[in-house]
Amino acid sequence: MNVNRLLSSIACFKVVKFFDDNPRIIDTSKGVATFTGLTVATTKNILEQLTKAKILTEHRTPSTVGYSYTADRAMLKKLAAILKRKAKEFSS
Amino acid sequence: MPNSKLNNEYQKEFFKRLLENAGLKNKKQAFSEIFGHPIWWIIEEKNTGLDFKEPDLTHCKTKCKGVKNFNFCRKDILTLLAAVRKTHQSKTLICPGGMRGVCFPLAIGEKLYGYFFFCHLNEELTSQIMGIFSAFLGTILREVQKELELSKLYETIRPRAIALSTIHTIHRLISSLLKLEELLPRIARLSLQVLRANKCSILLLDENKKHLVSKTTVDLSGKMAYSKKMRLGKGVENRVAKTGNAVLHNTILAVPLVHEEIMGVITVQSRIDKKPFDVFDKEILSTLAEQAVIAIKNAELYEEQERVTIGSIKSLATILDTKSPYTYTHSSGFIKLVLALAEELGLSEEETRHLHYAALLPDAGKIWVPEEILKKSSRLTGKEYKLVKEHPIKGVEIIKHIEVLKPVIPIILHHHERYDGTGYPNGLKKDKIPLGARIMALADAFEAMIYKRPYRSAMSIKSAVAEIKRHSGKQFDPKVVSAFLRLIKSKQLKGLFKNK
Numbered sequence: 001m002n003v004n005r006l007l008s009s010i011a012c013f014k015v016v017k018f019f020d021d022n023p024r025i026i027d028t029s030k031g032v033a034t035f036t037g038l039t040v041a042t043t044k045n046i047l048e049q050l051t052k053a054k055i056l057t058e059h060r061t062p063s064t065v066g067y068s069y070t071a072d073r074a075m076l077k078k079l080a081a082i083l084k085r086k087a088k089e090f091s092s
Numbered sequence: 093m094p095n096s097k098l099n100n101e102y103q104k105e106f107f108k109r110l111l112e113n114a115g116l117k118n119k120k121q122a123f124s125e126i127f128g129h130p131i132w133w134i135i136e137e138k139n140t141g142l143d144f145k146e147p148d149l150t151h152c153k154t155k156c157k158g159v160k161n162f163n164f165c166r167k168d169i170l171t172l173l174a175a176v177r178k179t180h181q182s183k184t185l186i187c188p189g190g191m192r193g194v195c196f197p198l199a200i201g202e203k204l205y206g207y208f209f210f211c212h213l214n215e216e217l218t219s220q221i222m223g224i225f226s227a228f229l230g231t232i233l234r235e236v237q238k239e240l241e242l243s244k245l246y247e248t249i250r251p252r253a254i255a256l257s258t259i260h261t262i263h264r265l266i267s268s269l270l271k272l273e274e275l276l277p278r279i280a281r282l283s284l285q286v287l288r289a290n291k292c293s294i295l296l297l298d299e300n301k302k303h304l305v306s307k308t309t310v311d312l313s314g315k316m317a318y319s320k321k322m323r324l325g326k327g328v329e330n331r332v333a334k335t336g337n338a339v340l341h342n343t344i345l346a347v348p349l350v351h352e353e354i355m356g357v358i359t360v361q362s363r364i365d366k367k368p369f370d371v372f373d374k375e376i377l378s379t380l381a382e383q384a385v386i387a388i389k390n391a392e393l394y395e396e397q398e399r400v401t402i403g404s405i406k407s408l409a410t411i412l413d414t415k416s417p418y419t420y421t422h423s424s425g426f427i428k429l430v431l432a433l434a435e436e437l438g439l440s441e442e443e444t445r446h447l448h449y450a451a452l453l454p455d456a457g458k459i460w461v462p463e464e465i466l467k468k469s470s471r472l473t474g475k476e477y478k479l480v481k482e483h484p485i486k487g488v489e490i491i492k493h494i495e496v497l498k499p500v501i502p503i504i505l506h507h508h509e510r511y512d513g514t515g516y517p518n519g520l521k522k523d524k525i526p527l528g529a530r531i532m533a534l535a536d537a538f539e540a541m542i543y544k545r546p547y548r549s550a551m552s553i554k555s556a557v558a559e560i561k562r563h564s565g566k567q568f569d570p571k572v573v574s575a576f577l578r579l580i581k582s583k584q585l586k587g588l589f590k591n592k
Contacts, residue, residue: 022251022254023288024258024285024286024287024288024376025254025255025257025258025286026258026261026262026265026282026285026286027254027257027258027261028261028264031257031260031261034257035250035253035254035257057285059265059278059281059282061264061265061268061269062268063264063268064261064264064265064268066261066262066264066265068282068285069285071284071285071288071290071312071364073364
């Protein structure tokens with residue numbers, strides 16, 4: 001899915017912003033929901049979409065799924081620009 | 093950071109929030125009505141003697157047309173502020189323009205943040221009104237103070253909570269893995285993520301503690317990683333393994349893996365933002381290393397337990413075969429076929445492990461069958477066949493006391509059942525037969541066909557495969573037959589069986 005389109009949702013923006021502000025984290029959907037103030041169900045759905053778009057990496061075991069931020073420099077640069085633009089849009 | 097600098101920053105932040113306070117803004121209109129629309133100033137205390145921020149007299153200049161020299165106004169206001177500063181009490185004045193003004197201190201306890209000053213009151217304020225307004229200001233100040241303290245607490249706690257959540261997630265991700273070949277790459281990838289690095293290697297000491305063996309390397313740059321074995325000596329990883337001290341250079345960070353003694357080293361290289369590693373990174377990797385050690389020890393113990401279990405079962409099988417030499421030892425090809433079928437049919441790791449145990453001694457019960465029946469080359473009588481049919485039940489009698497083999501009982505008990513219900517010992521049909529038993533039945537029959545028996549010669553593999561196909565749905569589960577045929581077609585079973 002197109003990254004711009006994905007980040008047009010404020011919930012998705014919040015999740016990506018959270019990872020961008022804390023790039024070292026690895027957390028579950030429940031953890032991310034706690035820190036972004038979204039519901040677990042919404043967060044889980046967003047995390048799966050972001051994994052498909054290669055913005056996040058999934059780490060899976062039978063009992064746990066953790067998510068971490070991309071390490072791809074080109075993607076990080078692209079995301080930084082989009083996040084900056086979206087932050088202005090959402091605040092206005 | 094010096095205390096005074098911290099205090100100044102706190103004060104600045106406090107004042108900023110005070111000016112933004114919604115309660116203050118909302119009530120301003122109401123008080124304006126009461127006081128006759130005076131000119132308001134909120135002046136910040138600068139803590140530098142009488143060097144107050146200059147009050148903006150623009151509005152005064154508009155309202156007080158008769159005043160020629162506003163310096164006197166400024167002087168009177170500053171004198172008033174100084175008096176309020178000294179006493180922390182509100183004070184009134186009459187300005188050179190003849191207008192009434194009043195100044196309230198913005199203070200909580202001993203701490204003075206600023207001044208609330210207004211001029212051009214329509215009349216003198218009664219002490220009651222002054223009291224109400226003072227109380228209002230006090231409430232606002234306490235609200236702002238609480239808000240600021242909560243904000244500071246949030247700023248302190250939030251990053252720590254996020255870090256703790258990461259550690260907890262990592263713990264969950266690695267503690268559930270019990271195979272070293274899965275666990276070590278996982279640890280390496282997680283280390284790369286947390287440290288935002290490009291390359292991570294995990295090296296473990298060999299049994300002699302003389303060599304460091306590279307067990308896994310994850311390199312995000314895509315470069316090939318080669319397994320290496322190094323004698324302890326020079327080099328960063330070796331130094332860490334020898335001394336037990338972490339090494340921190342610009343582009344390389346290595347910490348020891350320690351469980352009672354040093355067991356290995358974990359190394360990360362090259363941050364993706366190209367910045368050098370720092371002490372904070374070293375702390376993080378050390379914390380990760382501690383978690384990794386526990387997970388690695390668990391995996392090693394689990395693998396050791398597996399080896400002991402398999403070894404014990406093999407010993408039991410050997411003893412039984414020694415006692416009963418005509419039970420036709422299953423070839424290693426038989427076990428590999430069983431495991432290949434398990435994988436092809438998508439059995440879980442646990443189910444596959446149980447099947448493996450079952451494949452090591454499926455015919456343990458034949459020890460109860462008289463030797464002359466087992467080595468008979470002619471057709472068995474009804475009575476003799478009845479004895480042979482009892483061997484799965486007898487087999488279960490042997491293994492049922494071994495705790496680790498209890499899950500294997502249904503497979504051993506029913507591996508001579510037939511899909512159409514005409515097998516033994518219970519005549520189970522179709523999916524009532526445990527899947528492991530259905531797999532064993534096919535593998536057992538296939539192996540029996542391609543190897544020589546006292547009562548017939550060996551079949552070719554091609555003929556045996558045809559025979560299996562012919563009995564699909566009758567003796568064998570069609571699903572298992574399909575899996576078997578896929579394996580045959582993909583040549584995965586090539587070389588597994590050599591004619592005896």
